[in-house]
Amino acid sequence: MGEIVNLRRARKARDRREKEEAAQANRVAYGRTKAERELNEARKRLEAEKLDAHRRDTPEEPA
Template structure:
């Protein structure tokens, strides 16, 4: 005879393993610290400000 397996326990164990895998994937994608987010926002703001400073005034084309 084979080993007796509790199907509910096997299903729950498999679901927990899938949840852990999903959580690990989410940590990779969304796992940024507040300092990293602030630095990225600051860099984006600086780049936008530099780009706005480089724009030509359409009224002065006369």
């Protein structure tokens, strides 16, 4: 004979497990410190400036 399972508890445990997995994925994707975000932005800005410095002709300014 099989084990008796309370379906309500099993459902709640499954939901908790799914929420924890989603939270872990969000921590990986968005869990950077402010210093890390600012450093990344500064690096992007520096790369853009270097690229712009190597342009052959400057873009025309709107009148």
